[in-house]
Amino acid sequence: MKIEQTLKNHNITILDTNEIFKCSENDHLLVGMRSLGKKGIPSGCHGGGCGVCKVKIHSDKNNYKTLSMSRAHISKEDEDNGVFLACRVFPLGDIELNVIGKIKRKCINGSKNFVFNY
Amino acid sequence: MGVMKIGHVNLRVLDMAAARNHYENIIGLIVTDEDEAGNLYFKGWDEWDKYSVILSPSDHAGMDHVAYKVETDADLDTFTKSIEAYGIAVEQLPAGVLIDCGRAIRFQLPSGHTMCLFAEKTFVGKSTGDKNPAPWPLDVKGVGAHWLDHCLLVCPLDPENQINTIADNVNFLSKCLGFRLTEQALVGPDEDIQAVAFLTVTNTPHDIAFVPGPTAGFHHASFFLPNWGDILRSADIMAMNKVKIDVTPTRHGITRGETIYFFDPSGNRNETFAGLGYLATPDMPVITWTEEEVPRGIFYHSGELNPAFTEVYT
Ligand code: FES
Numbered sequence: 001m002k003i004e005q006t007l008k009n010h011n012i013t014i015l016d017t018n019e020i021f022k023c024s025e026n027d028h029l030l031v032g033m034r035s036l037g038k039k040g041i042p043s044g045c046h047g048g049g050c051g052v053c054k055v056k057i058h059s060d061k062n063n064y065k066t067l068s069m070s071r072a073h074i075s076k077e078d079e080d081n082g083v084f085l086a087c088r089v090f091p092l093g094d095i096e097l098n099v100i101g102k103i104k105r106k107c108i109n110g111s112k113n114f115v116f117n118y
Numbered sequence: 119m120g121v122m123k124i125g126h127v128n129l130r131v132l133d134m135a136a137a138r139n140h141y142e143n144i145i146g147l148i149v150t151d152e153d154e155a156g157n158l159y160f161k162g163w164d165e166w167d168k169y170s171v172i173l174s175p176s177d178h179a180g181m182d183h184v185a186y187k188v189e190t191d192a193d194l195d196t197f198t199k200s201i202e203a204y205g206i207a208v209e210q211l212p213a214g215v216l217i218d219c220g221r222a223i224r225f226q227l228p229s230g231h232t233m234c235l236f237a238e239k240t241f242v243g244k245s246t247g248d249k250n251p252a253p254w255p256l257d258v259k260g261v262g263a264h265w266l267d268h269c270l271l272v273c274p275l276d277p278e279n280q281i282n283t284i285a286d287n288v289n290f291l292s293k294c295l296g297f298r299l300t301e302q303a304l305v306g307p308d309e310d311i312q313a314v315a316f317l318t319v320t321n322t323p324h325d326i327a328f329v330p331g332p333t334a335g336f337h338h339a340s341f342f343l344p345n346w347g348d349i350l351r352s353a354d355i356m357a358m359n360k361v362k363i364d365v366t367p368t369r370h371g372i373t374r375g376e377t378i379y380f381f382d383p384s385g386n387r388n389e390t391f392a393g394l395g396y397l398a399t400p401d402m403p404v405i406t407w408t409e410e411e412v413p414r415g416i417f418y419h420s421g422e423l424n425p426a427f428t429e430v431y432t
């Protein structure tokens with residue numbers, strides 16, 4: 001009989017909002033967050049391309065692994081400082097992080113309704 | 119003479135194997151070539167020319183260029199003159215620089231996006247052939263997208279500093295390349311800021327479109343499906359494959375298209391788009407959406423903009 005390997009869940013703490021959610025080793029942080037209905041990190045393309053989910057991870061480098069992500073948003077220096085795109089981070093242990101990415105919005109002067117980002 | 123249709127988009131991807139699986143097995147395009155630089159070429163089953171999508175390995179996502187096909191080789195000289203007279207520099211590309219294409223010209227739109235024009239691309243045909251063809255081939259994969267339909271680009275807009283590259287693009291494409299404005303959104307206190315624009319060179323409601331953003335970028339490339347049932351099936355296939363869906367099936371007010379938005383594995387947005395909408399002939403008036411109704415123009419049923427849709431791009 002084949003015994004299915006159980007995937008470990010890890011605690012992810014968003015320090016900015018004090019939200020904690022569990023994320024499996026198989027899921028990137030945004031899948032873990034969204035499947036539990038949490039919204040602390042901005043969620044966009046889930047492919048490491050758009051940059052809205054940028055976070056600073058304070059935990060040890062051994063507590064996560066990453067996939068390739070856009071150099072337009074994450075420099076080598078960012079990586080050395082634990083700054084990554086959350087949708088390319090898979091937990092291997094507990095993680096504490098701060099949210100850096102944000103969706104910037106601005107309205108045209110005198111216009112109430114137009115909410116495109118510029 | 120003139121611009122005939124969209125030719126291809128060249129997208130940058132972070133992981134070639136994941137991207138290939140997405141465009142080949144989920145969108146259902148056919149791989150037609152791979153070059154030494156690692157670029158992959160794809161066509162829809164219902165396209166005659168060799169490719170409509172080029173994927174290039176890169177360290178960042180987004181669009182490298184979009185190309186349109188013109189009717190005759192001489193059009194390239196005519197357009198070179200009109201584009202240069204407009205004040206935009208034109209680069210002449212010898213045959214083969216765009217692989218499997220004849221000579222081409224390359225220039226930047228006022229928004230900063232790179233556009234190419236070419237007249238010839240290697241013809242490979244459809245598996246259904248051009249004699250007594252079957253309506254569709256049996257061996258299509260995934261969603262089975264028919265063809266690349268249009269692209270939508272994010273263009274810098276900053277009215278306080280008199281920057282509106284959406285309006286600049288509309289002016290340039292109408293004056294120099296014969297595109298026709300079909301629909302627009304006019305916003306701001308005086309309802310005079312052209313913040314969204316849809317243009318055509320064919321008889322479909324759009325072959326290219328522009329929305330505003332803080333920086334130039336790529337919003338989506340759209341692939342054609344015939345009807346609403348195909349859109350539902352397409353969403354099912356994406357969910358089965360855990361593709362990140364941005365917007366589940368709905369209708370646009372603008373163009374009347376039926377749609378799903380989703381992301382490729384590098385975060386470039388794609389759309390599957392169904393329905394002709396309407397016949398966009400040169401005698402139609404420009405359709406205008408007011409500021410209050412822009413959200414309904416974009417998502418007709420909810421009438422609400424989803425922040426990720428307007429603010430996430432590559
Ligand atoms: S959601 Fe787009 S980079 Fe993470």
Ligand SMILES: [Fe+2]
Pocket residue numbers: 268270338340389391
């Ligand atoms: Fe579209």
